[in-house]
Amino acid sequence: MNEDITYRVEEMTCAHCEQAVSRGLSLVQGVESVDIDLDTKRVTVTGEGLDDTDLRRAISDAGYEAA
Secondary structure (H helix, E strand, C coil), X not given: CCEEEEEECCCCCCHHHHHHHHHHHHCXXXXXXXXXXXXXXXXXXXXXXXXXXXXXXXXXXXXXXXX
16 A cells, blocks of 8 residues: 655755655655655655655755755
């Protein structure tokens, strides 16, 4: 069963930021889609068996902090 996890990533300001975060998250096991809204600074990850620690690490590895 798919689940959604949403994070706020304040440092995202442009398309490059969006691509970096999306690319990193898409490599995490179980991630099926990543939706990013730069206006609200929200990242919603959809998938199965998602691990919060792995998702936060992927955002951090891209150079950003998930709140």
